[in-house]
Amino acid sequence: MTDAITVRNLKKEFKAYSSRSGLKGAFRDLLTRNYKIVPAVNNISFQVKQGEMVGYIGENGAGKSTTIKMLTGILTPTSGEVIVNGMNPHKDREKFVRTIGVVFGQRSQLWWDIAVQESFRLLKKVYKVTDEQYDSHMSHVIKTLDIEPLLDKPVRKLSLGQRMRCELAAALIHNPPLLFLDEPTIGLDVLVKLKIREFLKEINDKYNTTILLTTHDLSDIEALCERVVMLDEGKIIYDGALKSLKEKWGEGKEIEFQFLEDVTLNDLNRITASSEVKWEKDEKKAIFTAFAEDNDELISLLIAKVVADLKVKDIDIKETSTEEIIRNIYDRGIS
Amino acid sequence: MDKYIEMIRIRFLMMLAYRTNYYTGILIYSINIGAYYFLWSAIYGEKDAIEGMSVIQMSTYVAVAWMARAFYFNNIDREMAAEIKEGKVAVELIRPYNYLGMKTMQGLGEGIFRLFFFSVPGMVIVSFIFPLQFSADWTTWIFFAVSIVLSFFINTQINLLTGITTFFLFNNTGLIRAKRVVIDLFSGLLIPISFFPLWAQDVLKYLPFQGISYVPSMIFTNSFSNNEAIQAIIMQGIWVLILIIPIQVLWIIAKKQLIIQGG
Numbered sequence: 001m002t003d004a005i006t007v008r009n010l011k012k013e014f015k016a017y018s019s020r021s022g023l024k025g026a027f028r029d030l031l032t033r034n035y036k037i038v039p040a041v042n043n044i045s046f047q048v049k050q051g052e053m054v055g056y057i058g059e060n061g062a063g064k065s066t067t068i069k070m071l072t073g074i075l076t077p078t079s080g081e082v083i084v085n086g087m088n089p090h091k092d093r094e095k096f097v098r099t100i101g102v103v104f105g106q107r108s109q110l111w112w113d114i115a116v117q118e119s120f121r122l123l124k125k126v127y128k129v130t131d132e133q134y135d136s137h138m139s140h141v142i143k144t145l146d147i148e149p150l151l152d153k154p155v156r157k158l159s160l161g162q163r164m165r166c167e168l169a170a171a172l173i174h175n176p177p178l179l180f181l182d183e184p185t186i187g188l189d190v191l192v193k194l195k196i197r198e199f200l201k202e203i204n205d206k207y208n209t210t211i212l213l214t215t216h217d218l219s220d221i222e223a224l225c226e227r228v229v230m231l232d233e234g235k236i237i238y239d240g241a242l243k244s245l246k247e248k249w250g251e252g253k254e255i256e257f258q259f260l261e262d263v264t265l266n267d268l269n270r271i272t273a274s275s276e277v278k279w280e281k282d283e284k285k286a287i288f289t290a291f292a293e294d295n296d297e298l299i300s301l302l303i304a305k306v307v308a309d310l311k312v313k314d315i316d317i318k319e320t321s322t323e324e325i326i327r328n329i330y331d332r333g334i335s
Numbered sequence: 336m337d338k339y340i341e342m343i344r345i346r347f348l349m350m351l352a353y354r355t356n357y358y359t360g361i362l363i364y365s366i367n368i369g370a371y372y373f374l375w376s377a378i379y380g381e382k383d384a385i386e387g388m389s390v391i392q393m394s395t396y397v398a399v400a401w402m403a404r405a406f407y408f409n410n411i412d413r414e415m416a417a418e419i420k421e422g423k424v425a426v427e428l429i430r431p432y433n434y435l436g437m438k439t440m441q442g443l444g445e446g447i448f449r450l451f452f453f454s455v456p457g458m459v460i461v462s463f464i465f466p467l468q469f470s471a472d473w474t475t476w477i478f479f480a481v482s483i484v485l486s487f488f489i490n491t492q493i494n495l496l497t498g499i500t501t502f503f504l505f506n507n508t509g510l511i512r513a514k515r516v517v518i519d520l521f522s523g524l525l526i527p528i529s530f531f532p533l534w535a536q537d538v539l540k541y542l543p544f545q546g547i548s549y550v551p552s553m554i555f556t557n558s559f560s561n562n563e564a565i566q567a568i569i570m571q572g573i574w575v576l577i578l579i580i581p582i583q584v585l586w587i588i589a590k591k592q593l594i595i596q597g598g
Contacts, residue, residue, distance in 0.1 A: 074428045076591055094431045102429045109426045111345060113352045118345060125341040126432055154352070 002086075004178050004210040005048040005071060010080035012041040012066050040066040042234035043080070050177065051208040053200075055221035055242070058231035059330055064214045067231070068182050071212070072102055085178055098127060101171035105183035108163065109170060110155045116166050117151040120173060127174035134173070141169050144199050161192035168196060172203070179203075181213045185220055197223045218322045230329070237329070246325060253299060254318040255290045260311040263288065271309050272302055294319075338432060339440045346444025360449075361457055364401050371397040371525075372465050386529045392556045393527075395467045400524050400552040402454040402461075407487040407547060409442035412511050415498030420505070424593075435495055435586060442491045470557050478564045482551040485571035489546045492578040493518065499582065502589035523549030543578065546571040 016038045020029055041063040048054050058064050069075040070082055073089030073096055082089055085099045102109075110119040124134050142148055145165040150158060158166065164184065171179065181200075185193045201224065203209050215221060221228060221242065228245060230238040238245060268279045268288060275298060278291040290306075292299055303315065350357065372394050379390045388396065415438060418424045427434050461467065470476065497514050501507050519525055521544035528539055528549045539545055550567045553559045559567060 069425065072429050074425050075593060093428070094433070097429050098431045100429070102426075104426065107421075107423055107426055109429075111349070114345060114348045118348055122338070122341050122345050125338040126430055128337075 002050055003047050003083075004050045004052070004085060005046075005212070006081070006083045007047070007067075007071070008045050008081040010041060010044050010067070010070065010082060011039060011078045012063075012070060012075065013037050013039050013078045039234050041070070041077075044231070044234070044236045046229055046236060046239055048210060048212065050210055051204070052227060053204055053211045053225045054213065055225035055228040056212055056214045056231065057216075057218070057221065057228055057326065058214075060216075062231040063234040064231055065182060068102075068180055068212070068214060072100060072180055073097060098174060099176055100178045100180060101174070101176040102180045103164075103167050103171045103182065103184050105164070105181075105186040108155065108167065110163070110166060112155050115152050115154055116147070116158075119155070119170060120151075123170055123173045129174050133175070137175050138169070138173065141172055144202065145169055145195065161188050164188055164192065165196070168199070175207065176209070177207070178210045179212070181211065181215075183215055184213070185215060185217055193217075193220070200224060218326060222322055230326075232330070242322070246320070246322060247294075252291055252293045252320070254320075255292065255299065255303065256314075256316040256318065257288045257290070257306060257312060258286065258314040259288070260313050263310060267310075268306070271305050275302060275305075277302055339436065342437055342440040343444035343447065346441050347448050350445060350448045357453065360405070361453060364405065364453075364457060365461070368398050368401050368461055368465075371401075386527070388527065388529075388556075388558060391466055391468045392558060394465050395469075395556045396527060396552050396558070398458065398461050398465065398467055399555045400548050402458050403483055403486065403548060403551050403555075404524060405449040405454045405457070406446045406483060407490045409445050409491065409494065411438045411442045411491065412494040412497040412514070414438070414441075415495070416501040416507055416511065419498075419501040435582065438495065438498070439488075439491050442494070443487065446487055468556070470555070472557075474561065475554060475557060475564075478554045478561075478568065479551055482554050482564075482568050482571060485568065485575060486547045486551050488575045489543050489571060489578065490518065492575065492582060493543070495582050496578070496585065499585045499589050502585075502593065518544060518547060521545070522547035523552065527553070543574040546574050 014037075015035045017033050017035045019025065020034065044063075044067070056064055056067070066075065070077050071084055071089060073093045076090050085096065087096045087099075089096050110116060111122070120138070142151070145168060147162070147165050147169055150162050150166060155163060155166070168184065179200075185196060188196070197220065200211060204211060211224070213220065213225060226241055226243075228238065228240070228242050229236060230245075265279050265281055265288070268290075272279075272290070276293065280289045280291070281287075282289065290302060292302055299317070306312065375393050375397065376390060379385065379393065383389060385393075415424075418427065424434070427437070430437075462469075493514065497507070497511055500510060504510065521539060521542065523545055524547075528536060528545050531539065546567075550571060554564050554567070
């Protein structure tokens with residue numbers, strides 16, 4: 001399989017101007033201005049294969065959007081090499097953008113004042129899509145995203161969820177082999193999110209579309225992507241399967257117990273004294289939580305011991321959520 | 336080419352979406368023409384002609400200049416500034432078309448719309464109220480048509496230039512306003528160029544502005560001989576070609592150092 005995206009030692013630097021303080025400083029700023037060179041993206045390299053769905057995550061300001069803008073040919077890299085769909089995005093811009101679709105969650109690419117179908121019609125002309133291609137492909141897209149009743153409404157009258165579905169359809173008019181989604185589910189309700197996810201999975205299945213997705217909603221990534229690339233301060237800090245991210249940084253399991261009788265922490269510590277378990281009590285709800293290493297045998301042993309001695313009302317085994325893992329990584333760094 | 340024609344159609348739809356703008360536009364233009372008509376009648380007083388133009392020629396000049404303005408005038412500089420400031424230009428750059436070409440087409444769509452639904456009916460109304468003089472000579476009409484298309488291009492190119500400067504200045508509202516006043520004055524919209532002092536006329540000869548309003552209006556009022564008209568049109572054509580150069584240069588530099596604002 002060929003690589004849809006190849007990025008080598010990519011770097012983008014911005015000049016960040018700073019203002020001097022005070023009136024005197026403001027006058028001095030008129031003549032010369034202080035600036036620092038800030039790397040937004042610092043020497044990153046990665047590859048994405050055709051048909052992969054990759055989640056691109058990182059804190060605000062980590063450089064995600066900057067990378068996407070370089071991959072789509074909007075920004076010129078300071079240095080490094082970008083090859084997307086076999087082309088240099090910035091150099092062959094007009095030819096290149098025919099092979100990609102982009103959705104920016106925060107800005108609309110439909111024309112605000114006119115009906116959605118007019119925007120579609122213009123885009124169809126812009127991408128030189130023939131009537132047959134359009135009919136066979138778009139009728140399906142329109143049906144799946146359920147936007148048929150929205151087509152004759154002007155974009156400014158649509159709700160965010162309705163608009164987002166139309167945006168997605170607009171990005172797919174030319175059925176591109178590569179789709180960039182920059183926070184596509186920002187501010188959407190659960191139902192619309194689910195619909196969009198389902199739809200993305202479907203086109204990935206059907207056309208082997210490569211999808212690169214940035215989002216702050218990790219449930220998107222969990223639902224869609226097998227691979228994540230994590231960015232921090234312009235550098236890639238993790239690139240691999242979502243599952244191994246969990247294994248590597250997931251910090252054991254939590255088992256929540258509720259008992260039918262009165263139990264103290266001391267009792268529990270006594271029962272499980274032989275294994276390495278830490279107990280905590282939630283005073284309000286009378287829930288006892290055991291923190292143990294993520295080891296199936298250890299956990300079943302632990303449960304067996306507790307159940308043998310005490311009457312249990314409810315047990316709940318919890319894995320550390322991806323969200324927690326990622327939060328930990330953001331907080332503490334990767335080390 | 337299809338896509339550019341489609342863009343003109345979209346622009347028509349957008350103009351129709353905001354009808355109030357359209358009606359107020361007619362009102363504003365009528366008031367302007369009226370005001371200048373009365374001003375010039377007062378200036379002429381008893382005199383038959385000033386600088387070789389009669390009162391009727393003058394009022395025709397004013398009316399035509401404003402009606403032509405409806406065609407060549409557009410706000411693409413302000414639109415570009417807004418798109419750049421809000422970061423919308425990112426969306427434009429992921430489309431397989433030439434951004435500046437598309438902007439020009441939007442301006443043309445707006446211009447054609449105004450020409451047919453605004454200038455022509457407006458001209459008919461104005462001709463009932465003020466004494467105007469229309470040429471019967473078809474060559475005048477052809478010269479006028481060519482000239483007005485070229486004035487559209489010159490004005491649009493200047494707008495593009497102003498728009499592109501937003502990439503460098505980030506806030507160029509002042510520049511856009513200044514440009515508008517300079518064009519209205521130096522293009523001969525407010526006062527015919529032949530009324531300027533001689534030294535100013537000499538300077539203006541070397542600037543593109545008179546190609547915007549003065550030339551088509553002078554052609555329409557038959558104040559130019561055929562020879563002068565052809566020369567003036569060639570001058571306009573040369574300016575269209577010359578202005579391509581700074582636009583392309585600035586555009587290339589702008590793309591290189593483009594910063595998308597707002598994430």
